[in-house]
Amino acid sequence: MLEAFTFCSPLGTCPYALTVHPSTLYRTPVQMIKAARARPHMLSYATTGVGSLAHITAVLLQQRGDFRISHVPYRGGGPALQDALAGHVPLFMSNIVIILSQMREGRRLPLGVSTSGPCRFLPQVPTFASQGFRGFEALTYWVMVGPAGIPPAIDARMQAALRQALSEAGVQARMAEQGADIVASTPVETEAFIRNEISKWGEVFRANNIRADS
Numbered sequence: 186m187l188e189a190f191t192f193c194s195p196l197g198t199c200p201y202a203l204t205v206h207p208s209t210l211y212r213t214p215v216q217m218i219k220a221a222r223a224r225p226h227m228l229s230y231a232t233t234g235v236g237s238l239a240h241i242t243a244v245l246l247q248q249r250g251d252f253r254i255s256h257v258p259y260r261g262g263g264p265a266l267q268d269a270l271a272g273h274v275p276l277f278m279s280n281i282v283i284i285l286s287q288m289r290e291g292r293r294l295p296l297g298v299s300t301s302g303p304c305r306f307l308p309q310v311p312t313f314a315s316q317g318f319r320g321f322e323a324l325t326y327w328v329m330v331g332p333a334g335i336p337p338a339i340d341a342r343m344q345a346a347l348r349q350a351l352s353e354a355g356v357q358a359r360m361a362e363q364g365a366d367i368v369a370s371t372p373v374e375t376e377a378f379i380r381n382e383i384s385k386w387g388e389v390f391r392a393n394n395i396r397a398d399s
Contacts, residue, residue, distance in 0.1 A: 187383075191335035192375040193343050196327040196351070199280050199365040200300040201242050202310065203230070204293035206272040214250070214296050214316050217276070221252040228254040230276035231265045233283075236396060241389045242299060242323040243278040248392075249318045269293060280325040281306060281364040299323040306364045326368070326382075328375060340372060 203214075211217040221228050232239040235258045247253055257274050259265035262283040269277035269284075270292055277284065277293065285306060287293045297313040298304045301322040304312070313321045329347060331340070350356055351367050360367055370378070389395070 187376065187379065189333050190330040191333055191340055192372040192379070193329040193331065193340060194347055194370055194372070194375055195368045195378065196329060196347070197360055197365040197367050198324040198326045199282050199306075199363075200298045200304055201239060201278060201323050201325065202281050202284060202288065202295045202298050202307070203243070203246070203313075204269070204277050204279070204284060204288060204295050206269065206275055207291065207294055208272050209275050211275075211296065212294065214313065214318075217296060218250050218252045221254050225253045226255045228276060229257050229274050230254050230278055231257045231259055231269050231274040232278050233262050233265055234258045234260060236390075238323065238325060238386070239278045239280065241386055241393075241395060244393050244395065245323065245389050246278075246313065246318065246321065248389075249321060282325070285364040305366075306361075326378075328379065330375075344369075344372070 205211050205217070211220065217228070230243055232243060234240065240256060240258065243256070254276065259268070262279065265277065265279065266283055266287070268274050270287060281288070281298070284293055288295050288307065295307060295310045297316055298307055298310050299322060300312055301314055302312065304310065329343070331343070348369055351369055357367060
């Protein structure tokens with residue numbers, strides 16, 4: 186599969202947050218997990234779809250925390266966010282690009298973020314790793330790739346143009362405003378990163394018999 190691509194570089198990353206509607210009684214993962222264990226699968230959480238990284242991040246969190254909540258998949262961030270803000274689904278696992286402004290406004294309350302260390306966009310929100318989910322980390326990422334067979338010289342030109350674009354103050358400000366960190370690396374490092382992600386999340390897919398939406 187990966188042989189079909191020429192790798193250039195990542196563009197950026199951002200973490201996931203598990204948020205609750207303010208009408209709920211949950212303000213920490215411990216409170217939510219206690220309720221979930223008392224009534225398995227009664228609590229529900231929204232994501233952008235079956236097989237999305239938000240979905241498998243939530244599945245991994247449940248495995249690590251030994252609790253079960255019911256998945257409500259949506260076809261995209263817009264419909265999921267709309268129902269989450271309306272309180273139709275109490276929990277919402279999403280990358281923070283989708284939900285950052287609503288969290289800052291207090292319309293959704295974060296229980297934790299999926300970075301390994303403090304998140305600079307939400308410094309007041311504890312990480313899952315610091316709340317008993319040791320080593321837990323999950324990130325959305327955007328990667329520039331092309332079809333297989335792009336000559337190395339052209340790939341290098343693509344990298345140079347990408348680095349120049351990502352160094353512009355306006356681009357950096359816009360990405361930070363959305364809650365994303367700029368990340369750039371070499372084609373070799375990019376391919377190694379993708380292979381590691383496939384291995385890491387492939388285990389979660391197989392262990393839980395998850396099939397991505399077509």
